Amino acid sequence: MTDDHVYLTLSEADPEPEGEARWAYGTGFADPLLGVDTALPPGIDGADLAAYCLMLGDDALVLAQRLTEWCTRAPELEEEVALANLGLDLLGQARQLLTRAGQADGSGRGEDDLAYWREEHEFRNVRLVEAPNGDFAHTIARLLLFSTARKALYEALAGHADPVLAAVAARGVKELAYHQEYATAWTLRLGDGTPYSAQRMQAGLEGVWPLLEELFTPHAVELRVGVDPAALREPVLGTLAEVLAQAGLAVPQARPMATIGGRAGRDGVHTEALGLLLAEFQVVARAHPGATW
Template sequence: MDSPYEGLADEHADTEDRWAFGTGFAEARPGVDAALPAGVDGADLALYCRMLGDDALVMAQRLIQWCTAAPELEEEVALANIALDLIGQARPLLARAGRADGTGRDEDALAYHRDASEFRNVRLVEAPNGDFARSTARLLVFATWRLAVFTRLAGSADPVLAAVAEKGAKELAYHRDYAVQWTLRLGDGTRHSHERMTEGVAAVWPLLGELFAPHAVETRLAAAGVAVDPADTREETVGVLARVLEAATLDRPDEVPPPAPGGRDGVHSGELAPLLAELQAVAREHPEATW
């Protein structure tokens, strides 16, 4: 199907739908081979899918927090749509993780019934929203990096990952363009907007190093042609960011800092737990609810 959201209304009529995205999601696209690639460890693939899925899910929750708070109604709609795109990416990735590790957990179980220490998202996506300029800077960094990852992941030896990445790359190209346009508008705008955008970039820049630090699972799966080594995306990501900042008359911060132990190992800031509490509250209070 073109959009996983169509399935909420059409494909699950004979299944018991639950909180979140609805149960019953079976494949990234009809006809995609869901068998594990030969020689690939299911636990490794599941963890990699959780990494990518958690990045999208947590980032989506942060963006949704701008609803009723963005500077213009049009931006609330735009940010909500970006968040929905990311949820659409998270859904098949988390579903794939539950099948690959043999637990049979669906996307709802992984989204709503894991604690913060079990999430494997990068710290960039859990960082506080701050003001609109800071959120713009974070979206610019995230979308630029994730687009570089997904463009490469479209050639994955895992057909499911390849299908998710091929579709997701088109969405991420829009997300990056949206962030670029606002970075230019704020950076090359008034003195006040320039100062706020400068502060926003400075706030998210220290989190950049983690994006390019390979986890052992990423290294193993990249060698098998399944995953992307994030170190390979560094030159492209930093290059794009440098060009955008220059066009926006913004000074580029210092070189990319070395990564500290981070989200890929389940080491998170104090921001993630309350964010997840907000995300998971209804599903945990009513775990068997249907609609």
């Protein structure tokens, strides 16, 4: 891999060097922001931008880890490869967002520092992405909800004043469009398949739906420097309702998962599933600090 930078990975005009095909944008680079003017735009607070990038980056990082758990476990080899590639797309987004966070807050922390050396309460992802995979239908239901909501968010962020965040969002829309298409196709296939497959798909939706509302609940940082997620609620729910209607599935009526004193994932309040996931995800880095391969 070459040490090119985030803008080259986000530019369709820049062809891949011969023999250097990438599975996912943003992976395989020594410094995702190498060569980029990372000066803060006027009017943007660095601490707020860093916190916002952590929120988005943690969402992508944790869900990437969940998707890669399907390696050797997916129902078909083709789906195993597909889910791994979706995870790599999200990992690419996470790398760039975490790097931007460490630059914007002036701490100098890199993507590895933020991924491997924070504790559970320091992660800012929504609880939807940390929930265990469940069966294949459960994973597809989660992917449908997340990709639909995140695609709408990135469409709004593509015009953000911060050039790095805007570039990640603009390219991320294209990646998430495929994620949404993949999840929609499987939702239709399972919902409109046998009675048993429809039952499993409906159960998957019922299992993840209580975690959806958190994606639309504004955090103070989001309101100051990002997009108000509450504005995305109706269009996203409308899109999901259309997909479920085509699949012959019902829109779940489950209540949102409870918060603790009004605090949830964006505040560092998580389910026990995240701690278990991080223990596995961080074990090698912590067992061999400073090691290189």
